[in-house]
Amino acid sequence: MQRAILWFRQDLRLADNPALDQARQAEHMIPVFIWDPEQVWIAGGAQRVWLHHSLQALSAALKAKGSRLIIRVGPTAETLNALIEECQVDSVFWNRCYEPASIARDTQLKSELQAQGLTVKSFNSHLLFEPWEIKTQGGGPYKVFTPFWKNCLSQERSITLAPEPRELPAVATQYASAPLEALELLPTLDWDIGITDFWQVGEQAAQEKLQDFLAQQVKAYHEKRDLPAIQGTSLLSPHLHFGELSPRQVWQAAQDCPPSEGKRVFLSEIGWREFAYHVLFHFPDTAEKSMDARFEKFPWKPDNGELKAWQKGMTGYPIVDAGMRQLWKTGWMHNRVRMIVASFLTKDLLLPWQMGADWFWDTLVDADLASNSLGWQWAAGSGADAAPFFRIFNPVSQGEKFDKEGRYVRQWVPEVAALPNKYLHRPWEAPPLTLLEAGITLSETYPEPIVNHKQAREDALAAFESIKTRK
Numbered sequence: 001m002q003r004a005i006l007w008f009r010q011d012l013r014l015a016d017n018p019a020l021d022q023a024r025q026a027e028h029m030i031p032v033f034i035w036d037p038e039q040v041w042i043a044g045g046a047q048r049v050w051l052h053h054s055l056q057a058l059s060a061a062l063k064a065k066g067s068r069l070i071i072r073v074g075p076t077a078e079t080l081n082a083l084i085e086e087c088q089v090d091s092v093f094w095n096r097c098y099e100p101a102s103i104a105r106d107t108q109l110k111s112e113l114q115a116q117g118l119t120v121k122s123f124n125s126h127l128l129f130e131p132w133e134i135k136t137q138g139g140g141p142y143k144v145f146t147p148f149w150k151n152c153l154s155q156e157r158s159i160t161l162a163p164e165p166r167e168l169p170a171v172a173t174q175y176a177s178a179p180l181e182a183l184e185l186l187p188t189l190d191w192d193i194g195i196t197d198f199w200q201v202g203e204q205a206a207q208e209k210l211q212d213f214l215a216q217q218v219k220a221y222h223e224k225r226d227l228p229a230i231q232g233t234s235l236l237s238p239h240l241h242f243g244e245l246s247p248r249q250v251w252q253a254a255q256d257c258p259p260s261e262g263k264r265v266f267l268s269e270i271g272w273r274e275f276a277y278h279v280l281f282h283f284p285d286t287a288e289k290s291m292d293a294r295f296e297k298f299p300w301k302p303d304n305g306e307l308k309a310w311q312k313g314m315t316g317y318p319i320v321d322a323g324m325r326q327l328w329k330t331g332w333m334h335n336r337v338r339m340i341v342a343s344f345l346t347k348d349l350l351l352p353w354q355m356g357a358d359w360f361w362d363t364l365v366d367a368d369l370a371s372n373s374l375g376w377q378w379a380a381g382s383g384a385d386a387a388p389f390f391r392i393f394n395p396v397s398q399g400e401k402f403d404k405e406g407r408y409v410r411q412w413v414p415e416v417a418a419l420p421n422k423y424l425h426r427p428w429e430a431p432p433l434t435l436l437e438a439g440i441t442l443s444e445t446y447p448e449p450i451v452n453h454k455q456a457r458e459d460a461l462a463a464f465e466s467i468k469t470r471k
Helices: 017-021 045-064 076-087 102-117 145-154 193-198 203-216 216-222 237-241 245-253 260-282 294-295 305-310 320-331 333-348 352-362 369-380 396-402 406-412 432-437 454-463
Strands: 001-008 028-035 070-073 093-094 119-123
Touching: 001 017, 001 076, 017 093, 017 352, 028 076, 045 193, 045 203, 045 352, 070 076, 076 102, 076 432, 119 260, 145 203, 145 260, 193 320, 203 216, 203 245, 216 260, 237 352, 245 260, 305 320, 305 333, 320 333, 320 352, 320 396, 320 406, 333 352, 333 369, 333 396, 333 454, 352 369
Parallel strands: 001 028, 001 093, 028 070, 093 119
Antiparallel strands: none
16 A cells, blocks of 8 residues: 555544554555535534544644644545545545444445545444344344343454554645634634533543543442432543544453442443444434334424423423533533433423434534434333333432432522522422522522423323324
């Protein structure tokens, strides 16, 4: 190989990068990132903030190794072909993406480039298993997590991680790169300040976070992961989404930890990520349509302003509002609270799960099409291995159970912070004097509940009953 293009996508790292390992065998390796503003499922606002800083970190890492990142903006196929001609390359390497539109695009691209006589190879750097590798006894896809993950764990395979290269070939100066600012990933307002304050972005930060979590928190993960007021989760999801960290690296690093229930549960969360990609690959419509066809006839309610109240964290239910405000401020929400707010939207408000998925797509830094779709369909009861529809989270009891002392709610909903714990998750039940002492005037300083949960639960069950027997 004389000249090879290394096409970065969702693999923004130098270590354990199989496409990089192959491309660097060429005499000249040209690292490329293409930003296509017209791509299907373009990154949402929070993802674009992360991507800007992740590309910045990747560019610096490549420069430190003697290489540099070439950034181009435009339609993917057209831009890549123009680069191939400009750089006179004979090989192109990339790591696979698994969204349906990406699979279709990459399949066509590979075929066309190979027809031109180029060497084109793609690799798996994003998953432990290819979505088509794990099959039921009948040879089909799984729809239930537990047997899927059991099958995954039964597979015998060794993991060898390629280290970060010490140096990389220089890139000729005549190959121009667009400035990172040309991608226009950052918002024009200062909305992203909360995200950049909360997160450290890039491969090095991902590795440090992984090591800290495994050293200090993984043993108690199963006990603390449901408590939003403490740092009991790994916060690795955005690093995995952008490929600053691979699941193989996570899996291998975890093997050095002694066996524990926390470690087992943590690794099963990697399994849920695998399952999400498995489902999306085999059922590509599930990013937009309910897997359970009965839900296409579900009597969802029209939105009369409830969606905006939910988005802004102004529902009158403190645990729900805390989660939505954490999301807006940091680009992330605690997983237990994600389940609570999703149940509230789909079952208390009876608004379509797609509305919630769209909002998460735009506001989560870790918004992953596979996991986002699986999670929302799980909450709505319409997807693979979904929670039964009659499992309707009570936002009061969920708050009292998982935020017993109210630290999480007090952090994100300061309007109710002065309430005693007894009324913190149900401020509308507080006596007038208690509200007065806490400086709260319901409907003015903090909203009344936008829906009565008891009545909403009955309405949701009746709505489900109406589609229950449909085929």
